[in-house]
Amino acid sequence: MDIDLSPADLQFRDDVREFLKTNAYKPGADYTVWREQWFAKAAAKGGWDVPKWPKAFGGPGWTPTQHYIWEQETATAMLPFDMPFGVGMLAPILMGYGSKEQQDRFLPDIRARKVNWCQGYSEPGAGSDLASLKTKAELSADGTYYTVNGTKIWTTAAHIADWIFCLTRTSDTGKRQEGITFLLFPMKQPGIEVKPIITLGGNHTVNMVHINDVKVPVENRIGEEGEGWTYAKGLLQHERTGLAGVSRSIVALEKLKEQAAGVKRGNGSLLDDPAFRGKIATLEVDLMALEFTELRSLAAASAGGALGPESSIMKLKGTEIQQRIAKLTVEAGGVYSAGWGHPVGPKFARGGMASYLASRAYTIYGGASEVQKDVIAKNVLGIKSGNK
Amino acid sequence: MNFDLTSEQQLLKDSVDRFVADNYSLEARVKVTDAEPGFSKDHWKSFAELGWLGLPFAEADGGFGGGPIETMLLMESFGRALVVEPYLASVVLGGGALRRGGSAALKAQILPGVIDGTKQLAFGYAEEQARFDLHDVVTSAKPDGDGFLLNGTKSVVQNAATADYVVASARTSGGQIDRNGISLFLIDVKAPGVERDNYPTVDGLRASEVKLTNVRVGKDRLIGELGKGFAILNAVANDAILALSAEAVGAMEVLYKDTVDYTQQRIQFGHPLSEFQVLQHRMVEMFMEYEQTKSLLYRATLEATQGAETAQRTIHALKHLVGRAGLFVGENAVQLHGGMGMTEELRIGHYFKRLLVIDAQFGNADHHLQQFAA
Secondary structure (H helix, E strand, C coil): CCCCCCHHHHHHHHHHHHHHHHHCCCCCCCHHHHHHHHHHHHHHCCCCCCCCCCHHHCCCCCCHHHHHHHHHHHHHCCCCCCCHHHHHHHHHHHHHHCCHHHHHHHHHHHHCCCCCEEEECCECCECCCHHHCCCEEEECCCCCEEEEEEEEECCCCCCCCCEEEEEEECCCCCCCCCCEEEEEEECCCCCEEEEEEEECCCCEEEEEEEEEEEEEEHHHEECCCCEHHHHHHHHHHHHHHHCCCHHHHHHHHHHHHHHHHCCEECCEEHHHCHHHHHHHHHHHHHHHHHHHHHHHHHHHHHHHCCCCHHHHHHHHHHHHHHHHHHHHHHHHHHHHHHECCCCCCCHHHCCHHHHHHHHHHHHCCCCCHHHHHHHHHHHCCCCCCCCC | CCCCCCHHHHHHHHHHHHHHHHHCCHHHHHHHHHCCCCCCHHHHHHHHHCCHHHCCCCHHHCCCCCCHHHHHHHHHHHHHHCCCCCHHHHHHHHHHHHHHHCCHHHHHHHHHHHHHCCCCEEEECECHHHCCCCCCCCCEEEEECCEEEEEEEEEEEECCCCCCEEEEEEECCCCCCCCCCEEEEEEECCCCCEEEEEEEECCCCEEEEEEEEEEEEEHHHEECCCCECHHHHHHHHHHHHHHHHHHHHHHHHHHHHHHHHHHHHCEECCEEHHHCHHHHHHHHHHHHHHHHHHHHHHHHHHHHHHCCCCHHHHHHHHHHHHHHHHHHHHHHHHHHCHHHHHECCCCHHHHHHHHHHHHCCCCCHHHHHHHHHC
């Protein structure tokens, strides 16, 4: 057991810091221009644009420690989020289960971020119970295409997506998980209607997608008909560890401390307020622990490929912490937290309430916390499900 | 020991409940908050006709002579319906300052308009450096002839955009955080030097930064005695906390009940969500927090009515619990509604946002816990 960074790790960290110093996004700069330059330069570094991709597909082949350093440093540099759908979610499925032809067709544009993807999973009747999805895909008589009909919901960025990867039902017989087929198709076609859903913080990020008689060639089916659930399920596990956001929370908490130190109270600041300080300290303790849970998780993943039991708590704990930080930011904003971000009061308070409201979704999406606990009880603790 | 309402109180409660049942819905509310002035002038007129705008004022001043219990009943019903009309700002806050400290002449001049609905008030107490401390006042009022010249900014003043007058705290003597030396003034929003920067709050209501630059206020517009305004300010803040807490209790009731309804309808994994024990227990916890908050609301309101020595401390306890319990109920209502809880389409999100704004006003949960424990 060893937690020191090796000389190689330290060098890597310096390289990353150097790279970020020159290339990180500077507030106020043209985002589109920066984004294009960023991915081009990262790619030139030998796969820094796709850190989680296997070496065979162009990834850098980092050790868990290097992945961790990357996560920490990009969080500190406050690098804008990369949309996860193409690079992080569809790509591993293409790599694991897609044909060579599909990989050649789709991966380059995914990697170059030239094509925007959205994830067609949840439906109005299939949220936590995703396997009960109903969007139908009927194979044509000549077996060359599927006709897809149904409705997807909570589809992030569907309004700007070029393509969708979609879980559809090709068979009703057998268990619900069987008979699910993984299809890819373009969003910008007549049979697809995207309706915005405005969420509590006033944002438009998610949508409802109505799919009407959309024809999808069988070449756009990943893997076998009826096997889609297996492909998607493995990925959902990865989604869960990725959503913990430990490094970003550490950075956010540091920022909050700075901001609180700027709120004058008597001879000191809000940071001297015992209640506030106590909540910050508790969060710091929880993050110190979660950071190491993540490291243990990464180490286990690299050693055996399978995620250890400790990794199951990452999303649960990570999202709870994110919400607590958002709430503490609202508390720090005082009376000004009642607003939407009008330029009054301390700068950090603006938009704090909107962020807090958005954070309420973290314990709902990507596997609601209650469901996660059921899964952990069953799969990790080995408790047979009994009384509901 | 008696928790029964008098027949008059029951009549009041029933008439408010009836009015909101007939006139309020999420759809109606959104229509009103999206338009100008952000509330329904028709409803305000109805409030006047029904006598509600005169509820806490003395009969001699044209009011109903109601006390904290009457306001509690009305505000709880308002909270259940998520009423947006500026009852709190005009009647409880601005009106409360006049009621407690206004001269006979000032009351005679201003209150009739407040009670008949033709004039509205707002109450400016918060300042940026003060956080939640009422006694931290930088806004100054310097003698000017036989009046005063006011300078400073009051923050997050609810209803200031629509109000005709703003009651504001300003310092006439003493150091920044001295309780002595604070005075209350009735300021005409049309007076030269009054600027209002208006903005929406997350609960669909509206607030303003009210900037005062050399605003001249006559001595007849002083509320209470010179330099002794803090007692009135604090009393009005206590009235506000009781009223806001009643509103919060009404909102919490809707939140937990809507959640019980929804989970019985929403089916996943072949069962209504309500069959999952974890969720059942969560809803029971929501219910418990609601009942506890309601109990503390009654306690604080009764102690205020009776002028009990412990009333102030109980009010601190109440505002703390409203923040803690209110957010627990709101957050869990959203959680148990799943994705739907995050939408604007369901009413629970709107109730949740109101509870969040209530916690951010007149001191949040932590602030009042410290006052309570001091």
